[in-house]
Amino acid sequence: MKLFRNHTYLYTTAFLFFTGLSLVVAILPALYNQENNAPLPGTEPLSDDALAGKHVFIANGCVACHSQQVRNVAMDNVWGSRPNVAADYAHNTRMHWWMNTATLMGTERTGPDLTNIGTRLPSLEWHLLHLYNPRAVVEESVMPAYPWMFQIKEDIEEGDKVVNVPAEFMRDQHGTVVATREALQLVAYLQSLQQAPLPDGTAAPAFLYRSQAPAAAPANVSADAAATEAIADGAALYAANCQACHQATGAGLKGAFPPLKGSAIVQDDDPEVLIDIILHGYNAREEYGEMPAIGTINHLKPEEIAAIIHHERTSWGNQAREVSVAEVKDIIAMLESKKNNP
C-alpha cells in the first residue's frame, strides 16, 4: 500500500486530513464568529484608564483564577443576571501587535467570576484595600497580595488616593499607603466589568438546570417555615451583598468600613435611614470609605432587603424589632416619593 511506503504521500495525507478538520472546527467557526458579532447597543469600549487596567490584569495573570463568563446554567446565576452572549465579548480586540486578543473567559474559578464585579462590588476603597492585601477584607482569601502597586508615603500630596490599611497588614512599615496609578487603573478596569442589559425586547437565554438552584419558598408553607427561610436567606444575602466590606462579624474594618454591630442606625426602631442607605449609598462620614448604592445596583427586592435588615438587626448581639416586608415596601415607596418631590 502506497501509504506505508511513500513518505511524501503519507505525511501529505495526514497533513491535509488534519488541516481540513481544523478548518471546519476551528478556523471557519472562529472567523464566522469574529465577523458576525457586534457589541450590544449602549455599551462603550473601555475607557483609557480601564484599558490600561486590563493590561495590568493580563500582566499579572489574574485569569489563572478568575473567569469572566456566566454560563447558561443556574449555578452561574450568582455571577450575573443573565448568561453571557457572544456580543458581550465583541469589544475584545487585539490590543498590541505582539499580544493576542484577551477575552479572559478563563477556565478556573479558584476565585470568584468577575463578569459583573463592577456591579457586585462597586466600592473603590474596598478594591484598593483588597488589592493591598485581600486578607484585610476577606479573612479566608488565598488571593495574592499586590503591595507593589502601592507606595508608603510620609507626606500626602494633593491628588493622592490614600488607602486605610489596618495596622496588622502594614508589615511593620510606617507611613500612609497610597495607591499608584497602576492600582487605580486596575480598579477602574474591575469597576468597568458590568453586565450590560440586552436591548429591549430581546429575551435573555434561559438558565438551564434551574431546579438545582435553591428553590424559592413555596407560597403555601406555614408562617414559621417562611420565617426560618427568611433568616437563612438573610444570612446568604448579607454574605453576597454586604459582607465584603462589613465582614461576617458585622464589625467592619477600622478606618475603611463602619461596624454594623452595635450601630445605632442599624438598630434604630425606625428603619428608614437604614433602608435609605442600603438603597442609595452613604458618604457622610470622613473616616470611612464611601458606601455605594448597593440595593439599587443589585436590584434588591423588598423581600430581600427585609431579610438582610432582619439579619443585621438580630445578629452579633444586635437587638431590634422585626421589620415586616410590607413595612419595607412602604418605606421604599415613601423614599421614592421623597426623591421625586423634594
Place this chain on the structure above:
Amino acid sequence: MVTAWPRAGYAQTAAEQNAPLLTQPGILITLVLILVPLLAAFIFMVLQVRRTLLRLKWQQQPAVQTEAIDFPHPQRNPAVPYQLSGRELAGQYAPDDSRGIIQHASNDHAIPFVAEKKKAQARPAIDPKLTHLILWYLGTATFWLVLGTTVGEYLGIKLVSPDADTVPWLSFGRLRPVHTNAVFWGWSSLAMLGLAYYVVPKVSNTTIASLRQGWQTLILINTAVVLGSLCLMNGINNAGGEYREYVWPVMALFGLGLIITLINFLRTVARRTTTEIYISNWYILSAIIFTLVISVIAYWPTWQNGLGETIVQGYYMHQGVGMWFMLFNLGLVYYFLPQQLNKPIYSYSLGILAFWAQILFYTLIGTHHFVFSSIPWWLQTVAIVGSMGMLIPVIAGTTNFLMTLKGGWNKIASSYTLPFYVTGIIFYFTGSFQGTAEAFRFTNLLWHFTDFTVAHSHLTMYGIIAFLLWASIYALVPRLTGHEPPQWLVGAHFWLAFLGLMFYTIPLMIGGTLRGLMWMEGKPFIESVVLMAPYWLWRAIGGSLMWLSHILFAYNFYRMVVGVRAARPAATPIREVLA
C-alpha cells in the same frame, strides 16, 4: 449507565436534573477509573501474600523421608545412595567466560534490600556525536523538569500560604504559566525530541540526516523557554490563553526549531533503508507537522477578535496536548516498548487504526473546555461527541500495548523501565477515559472551573507523558553511555513520583467535586475556598513527593551520563569470581 450514555452527549439540553450523583454516567465512569489502579494494586497484594504463605507452609513441612525403601529390583540398590556431586551443570572444566556472556557475578552474599534488576544490553555502536546531542536534549529537559516543578511546588505552597512573598516576579498569576510552559515546552518537548533523534533514524535503519540541525533546534527551543519564562515573570504575556502565554515572537523560536527538526527528520525518513515507514515515524513526524499547523493557526497575529479567540483557544489548548505530547509519545512507545520486551508490537494495524482515529476525533474536541459558554452550541456538541469518539484510539492503543506486554509480565519485576511503561499505559487509559467523562454535560456542571481539572491535567501530562518519557530515558541512556543508574534510586524515583501523583490528584478530585456541589447548591463562594484548604495542603504534600522524585531523577541522569567517578574495578576477572 448504558441508557444514559447517548443522552450525555448533547451540549445544551437540560435533562435528568435531580438525578442522584451516582446515576450520572460521567461520575460512574470516573469512580471506576479511579478504582482500576487501586484494585490492580489490591489484587497484586493478595497474590503476593498468598504466595508468601504457601512458601512458609512448604518450608514447615517435614523433610522428605530418606529411609531406604524396600524395593525388590536389584538396580535399585546403587540408585538409593546416589547423591548429586554439585558439578553436573558445570562439567569437569574450570570456569571460563571468554565471550563475556556473564553480565554480573558477585561474591557478596548479603541479603539484597531491593531486587536486582536486569541491566541494559549493549546496542550496536551509536555515533558518539549523536549520543552527545541526545544527552544535551535530555539534560536540558531534566533541567527544565527540576526548575519547572520547583516553580509548581512553590505555587502549591502559595495556595496554602498566600503571603509567602510579595515579589512581583514571583506572584501566583505570573508564576503559574512559568510552571506549565516550562514543563510543556522545556521538559516534555525537549525530552521527546531528544529521544526522537535516536528513534527516527533507528527505525529507518539509517543515520540522522543532519546533526547540525539537531543542535540548532536544541538551542532555539531552550532560548524560547528562557525568554518566555523571563517575559512571563516580567508581566509580558499573550493575554492569558492557557499554554499560549508566551508571546508569538518568543514562540516563533520554538516553531522555527520544530521546522528545522521536521526537515531533518523528513530527510532521514527519505533515506531510510527499510521499505516501509515504521509506525513510530508515522506518529512522531505527524506530531511535528500538526503542532506547526496548530501554532500557526493559534499565533497568527492578525485575527481572533471576540469569541474567535475562545474558539481557537479551545482548539489550540487541546491539540497541543493531544497532537503534540500524546501523539509524539505514542510514537516513542511503539519503538521502546517492544524493544524493552524484546518482542514485536502486538498489532501494527491497531496502531494505524489508532493513528487515524486520533486525528479524526481529537481534532474535534477542543471546545469541550467551553461547554455552556457563549460559543456556538453545535461546536460544543461536536466537542462532546468527539470526546466520546476518543475512546476508539485510546482503547485501540491500550489494547495494543497490553497485548504486547502479554507473556512478558514476568519481565516487569526484573526491569527498571517496564514499571514506568506499565504505569504510563494504565494512566493513558484511565486519564483519557476520564477526559471523555469530564466532557459530559453534568460533569461539566460539577467539575468545570474546579481543581478537578487540575488533577486531570496532572494525571495525563504527568501520569502518561512524564512516566513514558522517564521509561524511555532509562531505557536509552544506559545504552548510549554504558553507565547504569543506581537501581534502588530508580525505584525510589518511581515510587515517589507515583505516590506523589496519587496524593496530589485524589484529594484535588475529591475537593473539586465537593466544591462543585457547593456551587450548585448556591452556597457563598468563600465557603468553597475554606473547603478547599485541606485538599490544597494534600496537593502540596503530593507535589513535594513528586518534586523529590525529580531530584532523584536528575541525579540518576547524572549517574547515567558520567558514571561513578572512582569506579570499582569494573572488570573483576570473571575467572576469579567463579573460582
